[in-house]
Amino acid sequence: MALLEISVVPVGTGTASFSSYVDDAVKLIEKNGFNYQVTPTATVIEGDVPRLMELAMQIHQNAMSNGASRIITNICIDDRTDKQMDMLNQVQAVRDE
Template sequence: MPLLEISVVPVGTGSESFSSDVEKAISLIEQNGLKYQVTPTSTIIEGEIDKLMDVAQVIHLNEIKNNAKRVVTTIKIDDRVDKPIHLEDQVNKVKD
């Protein structure tokens, strides 16, 4: 299952805090029934590639709707085709 890492930086909102933006993004991810993990600087989402891209677009556009003057979105995709990968497996491999 592909993994998508997304980091969204809204600029010109009048606030230095991103926590409410992260909460809104998590809500969108949960509404789509996707697994996710929040990190200090990004969120990792697991799902089918089309759904991941759709959710990433909605998260990005949501910042514009919330009056950000500029939005910088960084996306990284890990799509392994020789064997399945899952969010928990990748984390557990590092911890073991």
């Protein structure tokens, strides 16, 4: 399992708020059955890399089709091959240090 961190920044919407875009992304994540955590600046999603990449594309395209004239999508993938990884254990590992 890998972690994908994604943030979508709509540009040209006429407003500084983009919470509706986050809400739309969360609906797509839930519809596809992923475990996720919304943070103040991004959303972290657990899954296998091919499915995560497909979801990232859906989130990006959905934001583009919802009225923004430009979308900046940033993604970061954390993928380990030496052991299983999930959000809860990653956070706990930092707290245990």
